[in-house]
Amino acid sequence: TIRPVRRSYYDPSSAPGKGVVWEWENDSGSWTPYDMDVGITIQRAYEKQHPWVDLSAIGFCYVIDFATMGQINRQTQRKRRVRRRLDMVYPLVSGTLPKSQSWPTSPGAAAPPPVPACACPQCLLVMSVKATVSAAGPGAATLQPRKAPPAPPTAPKALVPAPGAKAPDGMATVRGSLKPLAAQGGRRQAASTPALSSAGSTTSPPGAGSGKASRPGLGTLNRSHLQRLAIAQSRVLIAGVPTVPVKNLTGSSPVNPALAGITGILMSAAGLPVCLTRPPKLVLHPPPVSKSEIQSIPGISHTCRKTTKKQAKKGKTPEEVLKKYLQKVRHPPDEDCTICMERLSAPSGYKGPQPAVKPDLVGKLVKCGHVFHLHCLVAMYNNGNKDGSLQCPTCKTIYGVKTGTQPPGKMEYHIIPHALPGHPDCKTIRIIYNIPPGVQGPEHPNPGKSFTARGFPRHCYLPDSEKGRKVLKLLLVAWDRRLIFAIGTSSTTGESDTVIWNEIHHKTEFGSNLTGHGYPDINYLDNVLAELAAQGITEESLAQEKD
Numbered sequence: 001t002i003r004p005v006r007r008s009y010y011d012p013s014s015a016p017g018k019g020v021v022w023e024w025e026n027d028s029g030s031w032t033p034y035d036m037d038v039g040i041t042i043q044r045a046y047e048k049q050h051p052w053v054d055l056s057a058i059g060f061c062y063v064i065d066f067a068t069m070g071q072i073n074r075q076t077q078r079k080r081r082v083r084r085r086l087d088m089v090y091p092l093v094s095g096t097l098p099k100s101q102s103w104p105t106s107p108g109a110a111a112p113p114p115v116p117a118c119a120c121p122q123c124l125l126v127m128s129v130k131a132t133v134s135a136a137g138p139g140a141a142t143l144q145p146r147k148a149p150p151a152p153p154t155a156p157k158a159l160v161p162a163p164g165a166k167a168p169d170g171m172a173t174v175r176g177s178l179k180p181l182a183a184q185g186g187r188r189q190a191a192s193t194p195a196l197s198s199a200g201s202t203t204s205p206p207g208a209g210s211g212k213a214s215r216p217g218l219g220t221l222n223r224s225h226l227q228r229l230a231i232a233q234s235r236v237l238i239a240g241v242p243t244v245p246v247k248n249l250t251g252s253s254p255v256n257p258a259l260a261g262i263t264g265i266l267m268s269a270a271g272l273p274v275c276l277t278r279p280p281k282l283v284l285h286p287p288p289v290s291k292s293e294i295q296s297i298p299g300i301s302h303t304c305r306k307t308t309k310k311q312a313k314k315g316k317t318p319e320e321v322l323k324k325y326l327q328k329v330r331h332p333p334d335e336d337c338t339i340c341m342e343r344l345s346a347p348s349g350y351k352g353p354q355p356a357v358k359p360d361l362v363g364k365l366v367k368c369g370h371v372f373h374l375h376c377l378v379a380m381y382n383n384g385n386k387d388g389s390l391q392c393p394t395c396k397t398i399y400g401v402k403t404g405t406q407p408p409g410k411m412e413y414h415i416i417p418h419a420l421p422g423h424p425d426c427k428t429i430r431i432i433y434n435i436p437p438g439v440q441g442p443e444h445p446n447p448g449k450s451f452t453a454r455g456f457p458r459h460c461y462l463p464d465s466e467k468g469r470k471v472l473k474l475l476l477v478a479w480d481r482r483l484i485f486a487i488g489t490s491s492t493t494g495e496s497d498t499v500i501w502n503e504i505h506h507k508t509e510f511g512s513n514l515t516g517h518g519y520p521d522i523n524y525l526d527n528v529l530a531e532l533a534a535q536g537i538t539e540e541s542l543a544q545e546k547d
Helices: 036-047 121-136 179-185 187-192 198-203 223-234 255-269 318-323 374-382 466-480 524-534 539-546
Strands: 020-025 031-033 052-054 062-065 070-073 079-086 171-174 244-246 274-277 304-306 326-328 362-365 371-373 410-416 428-434 458-463 485-488 498-501
Touching: 020 036, 036 052, 304 466, 318 374, 326 374, 362 374, 371 374, 410 466, 428 466, 458 466, 466 524, 466 539
Parallel strands: 244 274
Antiparallel strands: 020 031, 020 079, 052 062, 062 070, 070 079, 171 274, 304 410, 326 362, 362 371, 410 428, 428 458, 485 498
């Protein structure tokens, strides 16, 4: 698949230009930043002192309430916390460079006015390298040797691994000065680093001929040399010394070790230790499982279920269906109908196809007590699935059995002999959804038009505990009622007429939680039970399905 890419520039007055980051709290209690365009929209409304902002204009069914700092889902009414924090301006870098400490543009450039010195590691690094380059003269790229600060008497001695010893996989530290590397490494360093060109001798600092180790010019090191130099530096371990993290160096391509080497050299000029870390890995799937290890789930028949399409009973008109859920109101209250926004004492303002109901009749839903024009309720029912159910447009109370528009597919479920993070005492229930692409039916947004199904089969995971099995049973009810998926516009890719999740969250990461869709997550099972209840699926639904 070939997709276009682009790069964007952001105005300095926008959220990324100011370093403002908006984040929402995910199910695991950690914070996830909004997409850049969403954050810009939220910040713009925040700066204008709006009480709230509706994100439906940019394709998201959420409202951000600044008074409570909450995100409200317009469909399920679920609320999450949001927060606004200040970060470094876009693009994110390891440190900021104040204008008063900018690099000299030419040898004769005017010196900037003196400012109070900053003691942060980044500024120390910038000022140290700046002073080194200035002292070497224009065009020189040599770093002057720095004396290593004297170690405290109680500081542990740095350890040097034997030749060929492998550095720890997750962490490698680099001595702030290359002088101890030359003094302690000896032949080991010579065996693992490239031979340095003698061209650097023309710009060697004073005292280089006295036998002291000197640093080579950066111009004499190509990508391969920098990569090997970074590896040599990583073989020197520091014990008991605070480190400065260097972020955004992920992956294992040749470019990133080169960048790591350059960063190590620059921070060495400031006498700072460097900590090169690897980010945690995304673990989507469990280790391979053989067919003999897969088990059926006790108390649940079969291991596979296909979508079935349920329709309302024949011969039932919309008026007959709604009659079960309504009470007629002879004296309407002095308020608006929340469907047509006309007064209940006036005729319905619905202008579409006219139902066979008088426009001035008013009815009250028996469970929640909300009042609407009968004309409006019949029109709303005709625009839905016509499955014999009704959902109050005000409070979302469900009358009857709600069904969805999920396209045909297959759901498999079984137990695998591996434990999820946070659930070490039980095995795992694996659910596999598989929906093929096809053509939209009359209940879908664009009947007769083809739809896509990206990312199938989709693997999801539940702990094989009592509550995990309860969630699975309710998910089977949701599958039978066609409520797990729908056809619409993807909030991730922006693609329309594709299969999307339908407000019932699933965990698709097996051994990590980097995207918020994995484990550990102590609140997930309770949250998904609440989402199922919002779709009208509770323990009572299990008894209804048996009937």
